[in-house]
Amino acid sequence: MNTVIRVRDLHKTFRPSAFGRPVQALRGVSFDVTEGECLGYLGPNGAGKTTTMKVLTGLMTPTSGDALLLGVAPSDASARAGLGYLPENPYFYEHLTPLEALDFYGALSGVSAATVRERAPRLLERVRLADAATRRIRGFSKGMRQRFGLAAALIHEPALLMLDEPLSGLDPAGRRLVKEIILEERAAGRTVFLCSHVLADVQELCDRVVIVHEGQIAREGTIQYLLESGPRSFELVASHVPDEVKARIREAARLYREAGDTVTAHIGGAEAAPELAAAVHAAGGRVLSLRPERENLEAWFVRVIQRETERGGDA
Amino acid sequence: MNRRATAIALATFREAVRDKLLLLVVVFGVGMVLFSRVLGWLSVEDELKMVQDFSLSGMSLLALFLAMLVGAGSLAREVERHTVYTVLTRTATRTEFILGKFVGLVWVFWLCLLGAGAVLALWVLTWGGSIGAPLVAAMIGLLLETVVLTAVALFLGALSAPAIASVGTFAFYLVGHGTEALRELTAQGRSPDFAAVYSVLYRVLPNLENVNFINATTSGRPVDWESLGLGALYVLLWTAALLAGAVVMFRRRQF
Numbered sequence: 001m002n003t004v005i006r007v008r009d010l011h012k013t014f015r016p017s018a019f020g021r022p023v024q025a026l027r028g029v030s031f032d033v034t035e036g037e038c039l040g041y042l043g044p045n046g047a048g049k050t051t052t053m054k055v056l057t058g059l060m061t062p063t064s065g066d067a068l069l070l071g072v073a074p075s076d077a078s079a080r081a082g083l084g085y086l087p088e089n090p091y092f093y094e095h096l097t098p099l100e101a102l103d104f105y106g107a108l109s110g111v112s113a114a115t116v117r118e119r120a121p122r123l124l125e126r127v128r129l130a131d132a133a134t135r136r137i138r139g140f141s142k143g144m145r146q147r148f149g150l151a152a153a154l155i156h157e158p159a160l161l162m163l164d165e166p167l168s169g170l171d172p173a174g175r176r177l178v179k180e181i182i183l184e185e186r187a188a189g190r191t192v193f194l195c196s197h198v199l200a201d202v203q204e205l206c207d208r209v210v211i212v213h214e215g216q217i218a219r220e221g222t223i224q225y226l227l228e229s230g231p232r233s234f235e236l237v238a239s240h241v242p243d244e245v246k247a248r249i250r251e252a253a254r255l256y257r258e259a260g261d262t263v264t265a266h267i268g269g270a271e272a273a274p275e276l277a278a279a280v281h282a283a284g285g286r287v288l289s290l291r292p293e294r295e296n297l298e299a300w301f302v303r304v305i306q307r308e309t310e311r312g313g314d315a
Numbered sequence: 316m317n318r319r320a321t322a323i324a325l326a327t328f329r330e331a332v333r334d335k336l337l338l339l340v341v342v343f344g345v346g347m348v349l350f351s352r353v354l355g356w357l358s359v360e361d362e363l364k365m366v367q368d369f370s371l372s373g374m375s376l377l378a379l380f381l382a383m384l385v386g387a388g389s390l391a392r393e394v395e396r397h398t399v400y401t402v403l404t405r406t407a408t409r410t411e412f413i414l415g416k417f418v419g420l421v422w423v424f425w426l427c428l429l430g431a432g433a434v435l436a437l438w439v440l441t442w443g444g445s446i447g448a449p450l451v452a453a454m455i456g457l458l459l460e461t462v463v464l465t466a467v468a469l470f471l472g473a474l475s476a477p478a479i480a481s482v483g484t485f486a487f488y489l490v491g492h493g494t495e496a497l498r499e500l501t502a503q504g505r506s507p508d509f510a511a512v513y514s515v516l517y518r519v520l521p522n523l524e525n526v527n528f529i530n531a532t533t534s535g536r537p538v539d540w541e542s543l544g545l546g547a548l549y550v551l552l553w554t555a556a557l558l559a560g561a562v563v564m565f566r567r568r569q570f
Contacts, residue, residue, distance in 0.1 A: 054569075054570060057400075057403075057404040058404065059403060059404065059570040060569045060570060077407065077408050078406065080405055083405075085404040087401065089397070090397070090401065091397045091401075092401060093326055093329070093330050093398060094330070095329060095330045095333035095334065096326065096329060103322075104322050104325070104326045105405065107318050107321075108319050108322055108323075108402060108407045109405045109406055110406055152401065156405075
């Protein structure tokens with residue numbers, strides 16, 4: 001697999017004012033994105049996500065370290081030929097219509113006028129803006145701008161899509177549409193680099209995540225591996241449970257609920273829940289279900305960030 | 316100019332001509348031309364001379380206001396509204412961006428000036444005058460002045476905040492039209508101690524009088540086309556230097 005994005009020991013230090021203390025936005029960030037994968041780049045506010053994106057898109061130069069986009073430094077215009085970028089809260093030339101703006105972005109990306117004329121109506125149809133093709137962008141809602149931004153990012157059929165909060169400001173139908181387009185683009189072989197605060201979306205769209213915290217990589221790995229390596233827990237549902245076993249379950253459970261003669265408990269650890277289920281059975285109760293629970297990305301993310309913050313505080 | 320810079324110029328042109336701010340400035344310019352007729356009535360001198368003089372001076376101010384109000388803030392607006400993110404993350408270079416913005420703004424400003432010039436021409440014809448070479452030379456001079464004022468506005472806009480860029484453009488205009496006074500001071504020998512300083516300043520500071528043919532037009536002197544050609548070369552050199560400076564400053568910017 002080819003490496004589409006390669007970042008090595010990236011540092012970026014800002015000096016907010018001439019006499020202000022320097023701020024280290026990135027402190028040795030390294031990661032790779034391989035061809036065809038969808039990588040979620042996550043982190044709390046101020047972690048360095050946007051700075052990384054700006055370095056990768058050539059809007060900013062790093063203080064030190066290397067970033068390569070399709071094998072070329074992003075400051076080189078040729079590196080950006082294969083990049084489709086959707087910034088957070090995108091703004092476009094307000095007085096242009098979507099057709100004019102796509103013509104403009106196509107020209108900037110080296111697409112011939114004839115190809116733009118052929119692609120633009122299809123793209124606008126795809127992002128459900130065909131009816132607004134000749135209206136000025138000025139009158140667009142936030143969701144419409146977001147969808148137009150995706151069309152603009154796709155006009156040159158780039159190898160790499162870099163999307164910063166692509167689902168923000170969208171209604172449920174818009175979110176579904178944008179997710180479908182991202183999945184379709186992935187299926188077509190495009191690499192996707194996605195920044196989002198909505199972790200359920202990242203879990204749905206991405207194969208792998210990189211978590212950045214205070215300018216450093218805190219964790220990275222496939223979503224499946226990261227979640228499976230987290231603490232396991234089980235949901236135990238049982239009825240007709242004798243009181244002494246109920247007491248044991250209540251003591252072990254993270255969450256415990258009784259409704260009628262049915263007990264529902266969420267129990268952490270790999271062994272405790274099966275043991276308690278066996279105890280219910282041995283005491284004459286009925287085990288209705290014993291289901292392993294997987295931590296979702298959001299819970300995992302919060303736990304990782306909490307741990308990193310505590311570690312930073314201890315240091 | 317390549318396709319990317321042309322696309323940026325065209326987008327800049329479209330954005331500017333559809334902006335209400337431009338309309339206000341143009342209304343001011345055309346208003347000045349129309350108002351010149353009132354001054355013509357009040358004038359004890361040749362009415363037509365007064366109409367042309369006031370209109371052409373008004374058009375010079377129109378060029379200044381366009382550069383100050385539209386040109387000086389154009390880069391800052393791109394950064395503030397983040398539209399620059401969607402341009403510079405494509406294959407367009409920062410040099411192409413500056414060049415495209417410059418050409419687009421010049422197209423818009425020229426369109427405004429030519430519009431005001433057309434109104435003036437109609438005005439002159441209506442009141443029995445004729446459109447001759449002097450008026451054409453004055454118009455060409457104004458178009459050239461617009462080019463250098465746009466370059467100043469962009470250079471200062473790449474260097475500083477829009478308000479400072481506007482004030483700087485205004486200062487350039489004032490100094491540019493005042494440089495001839497330095498030469499007169501030197502020539503008259505009133506301040507011999509400062510003659511060397513005046514002489515250096517005269518050579519270093521911009522001199523927009525090199526393309527100012529308004530007085531020559533209204534006083535009826537024949538057009539010195541050679542002077543106009545040299546003046547054109549002079550402002551184009553200033554423009555090239557200012558644009559090069561704007562590119563250097565803009566390439567250093569971190570977004």
